[in-house]
Amino acid sequence: MEARLASYPLREDFPRFIAVEGPVGVGKTTLARRLAGTFNYDVLLEEPPRENPFLERFYRHPRQVALATQLHFLFQRATQLQTLRQNDMFEQVRVSDFCMEKDRLFAEMYLDAHELELYDRAWSMQTRDLPKPELVIYLQAPVDVLKERIRERGIEAERLIGNGYLKRLNEAYARFFHYYQDSPLLIVNAAEIDLVHNEQDYHQLVEEILTCRKGRHYFNPKPSDL
Secondary structure, three states: OOOOHHHOOOOOOOOOEEEEEOOOOOOHHHHHHHHHHHHOOEEEOOOOHHHOOOHHHHHHOHHHHHHHHHHHHHHHHHHHHHHHHHOOHHHOOEEEOOOHHHHHHHHHHHOOHHHHHHHHHHHHHHOOOOOOOOEEEEEEOOHHHHHHHHHHHOOHHHOOOOHHHHHHHHHHHHHHHHHOOOOOEEEEEOOOOOOOOOHHHHHHHHHHHHHOOOOEEEEOOOOOOO
């Protein structure tokens, strides 16, 4: 049974905009949906992978379509946040399954110097004055765990993802969040917990989120036997 808001009274300074981040397969969208239900927040989800027409080709030949793939994601995510800002909807509270500031880490992985310069120009224009999350939750898991979770969810475009890509992606996320200072940050070891089916695991994380304020926090939960 889903946790109810009444079970988790929120302090006055509790974040009104929470972003969940991490590599593909780690469980960002699932956690964002659950937190939105628990805290009675709206949920803001990026488009499904199938909506990016370049993504499957990117997994086959990343260098050939890397720029097009990243620009599509940039425009799509920025448009979502711009629309919300224009409608003053950030007066509401919400949880998203992406953090706009991390988009560049993908660009750095595959774009050459000239492509990266073009991407950065587009980034600067698209992200000007966008709202920033008041808490970022960064989910971590090793390659073997990500690979198994990707296999279980069975998304067609992701069937070509290899261990090499996941290793590079994990390293890029670790570098990015090592230096990240734009928002309070909760780093969660999600390797051995089940935030989908195990209520005790999920409630452990919720309790930790409720204590987060300024700065950087680390959470290494103990997997339950339930």
